[in-house]
Amino acid sequence: MNLQQSFYAQAPRHLVAVDCIIFGFEDSRLKLLIMQRMVDPFQGSFSLVGGFVLESESTADAATRVLQQVSGLRNIFMDQLHCYSDVNRDSGSRVISLAYYALIRVEEHDRKLAIQHGTQWLALDEIPELIFDHRKMIEDALFRLRDKAHFHPIGFELLPEKFTLSQLRSLYEEIYQRVLDKRNFRKKILAMNILEKLEEKDKTTSKKGAHLYRFDKQKYEQLAQKGFVFEI
Amino acid sequence: MNLQQSFYAQAPRHLVAVDCIIFGFEDSRLKLLIMQRMVDPFQGSFSLVGGFVLESESTADAATRVLQQVSGLRNIFMDQLHCYSDVNRDSGSRVISLAYYALIRVEEHDRKLAIQHGTQWLALDEIPELIFDHRKMIEDALFRLRDKAHFHPIGFELLPEKFTLSQLRSLYEEIYQRVLDKRNFRKKILAMNILEKLEEKDKTTSKKGAHLYRFDKQKYEQLAQKGFVFEI
DNA sequence: TTAATTAGCGTACCTTGTACGTCAACATAG
DNA sequence: CTATGTTGACGTACAAGGTACGCTAATTAA
Secondary structure (H helix, E strand, O other): OHHHHHHHHOOEEEEEEEEEEEEEOOOOEEEEEEOOOOOOOOOEEEOEEEEEEOOOOOOHHHHHEEEEEEEOOOOOEEEEEEOOOOOOOOOOEEEEEEEEEEEOOHHHHHHHHHHHHEEEEEEHHHOOOOOHHHHHHHHEEEEEEHHOOOOOOOOHOOOOOOOOHHHHHHHHHHHHHOOOOHHHHHHHHHHHHOOEEEEEOOOOOOOOOEEEEEEEEHHHHHHHHOOOOOOO | OOHHHHHOHHHEEEEEEEEEEEEEEEEEEEEEEEEEEOOOOOOOOEEEEEEEOOOOHHHHHHHHHHHHHHHHOOEEEEEEEEEEEOOOOOOOOOOEEEEEEEEEOOHEEEEEEEHHEEEEEEEEEOOEEEOOOOOHHHHHHHHHHHHHHHHOOHHHHOOOOOOHHHHHHHHHHHHHHOOOOOOHHHHHHHHHEEEEEEEEEEOOOOOOOOOEEEEEEHHHHHHHHHHOOOOO
16 A cells, blocks of 8 residues: 555646636627636636636536536536646646536526626627637637537527527527528428427517427437437 | 735645557557556556656646657657546546547557557457546547547558558448448549559458558648548 | 459449529518 | 518429449469
């Protein structure tokens, strides 16, 4: 047991943090929750939302905790992005950071709580200079989001429960940064048979009124088990 | 500066390790470099190759160092897989581990060095019980390898510089665990125009002798810049 | 000489993506 | 009260690419 103790004891110890790239979809724009730091160090600077990993929690636990603190939400879609560990990435100290990206339904989160934490939703082209390598993290997260959204139905995590096909399409247009053909998009997504068409109509954007749909997660998972792959 | 010092000082510190899932391709089989631990703790147990992250290096540096120590090679293809951080994942102490998967040309590595470190190449169905969550790491790495190989020409990292189309095909058959049609595979890969056909023939597997090819990385990168996407 | 094995080329078909035409429903302007 | 604009919704035609599969060539071993 002495051997084992010294084996671990001789190894160096590190500060480990999590940083969260929090995506939202509002006013047909893809947005990020950005924090302006209210206390030192780096007071006034802009950054991602983050925090240190405690001894009693995994990195995913830490990210969940941070996300909950700032949004009030549990059960947020979240995925590990990458570990950033350059020795000098944090100018204050040597910190290893695990980046997580998260998808939030903007209309469900606690706006007051977010403001209390000094955060705001910013569109991609509104994001100011950020501390450390946080800009790089966002770029990486965008690539990952595109990759993931291409073959997995995670876009629905950004939309309200009920949505129109136009909303869904404009979301993907934002994610991929290119226009999609209305008619082909509709054909493709409906052919998958994973949307439930509701009786209700949404009249806010159209004079004619567009049918609302709901993502049928159960049906998707059934199909996925049989080898079906979502692709958009 | 006091504020800043206390900000970092109050945060907990962690042991951070890297574990490497090292893939090789030998005798038409996909194999992994597995270590039998020669010293305590866990002497005799099987595990991945790993080590602690030092204060002066990034996690990628640490993985590169570990890979070099065991294989003698530099410039190994390597990619971050995932961070494993469950509080009790390591039964000896709380250790956060970053897993990297690597692709090695088996015939180029230093066999003696590998044996000195107590490692051996094992096919996927030959791998014994491993310590901690190393089995899970391997499963995740396999999925990632399949994903990555699907759209990126990384298979060549596992083959000798010169290879036959049959070798290439059998590699992908191993990665995907399914048989591929000879004729369609040939058609598809040659149509990409990223292989250089050599005059030499390889007669070891066939009586007729098969042409050797070389992956033209330059040409691939040219095409990739123009929007071409590798897919197999 | 023949059988067996792997290399290598070609064809036919079907699915899927893509471009694009068109009508329907409704609100608002004149 | 008609004309016009906007968004929703359905359909068609063509091209490209994947897939299934037939066939020949070269060589060695029996």
